[in-house]
Amino acid sequence: MYEVIRRTEPKPGASRTVLFQGNEHGSQVSFFLVDNDPGQGPGLHVHPYTETWVVRSGEAEFTVGREKTRATAGDIVVGAANIPHKFVNVGTGRLEIVCIHANDHVVQEFLEEANG
Template sequence: MFRIVRHQEPQPDQSRTVRFEGRDYGGEISLFIVDNEPGQGPGLHVHPYSETWAVRKGEAEFTVGETTTRAFPGDIVVVAANVPHRFENVGMGRLEIVCIHASDTIVQEFL
């Protein structure tokens, strides 16, 4: 069996980020498909599982624990469970990034 979740264009006042939780579809992972403007990104937070990011377009600055680094298209960044982290679009254009959560539901605690 399989499921297809069709893309829906957001309204002008809605976020372009897509949230997918696997438990709703029989999947074992969850994810965000992020589409951010320069300067946008989530605040510092943690998860009780690892998170993996795949940068598709743009330039992101990641803060992971005490370390800050930049990632570019094609880069993959992984953070262990319970490590505080965040990212921000530091490029001139849009940031497209996939945030893969090793859980069938997204559990996120902002710090």
């Protein structure tokens, strides 16, 4: 068995980020397909499982715990479970990133507001 989920264009003014909740489709993983403008990114938050980020285009600055790093197209960053983290688009163009959650649904607690 398989399922194909077709991409749809967001409505004008709506977020370009897409959320896939694995449990709604018989999958063991969940993810966000993020498409952010410069300066945008989620606020500091935490998950009870690892999160893996795959940067598709642009440049992101990640804060994981007390450490910061930058990643560009093709880079993969992995954050440990229960460690507060966030990222922000520090480039001049769009940031496209896949945020893979090692769980069949997204569980996150926000600790601060989003950027942008």
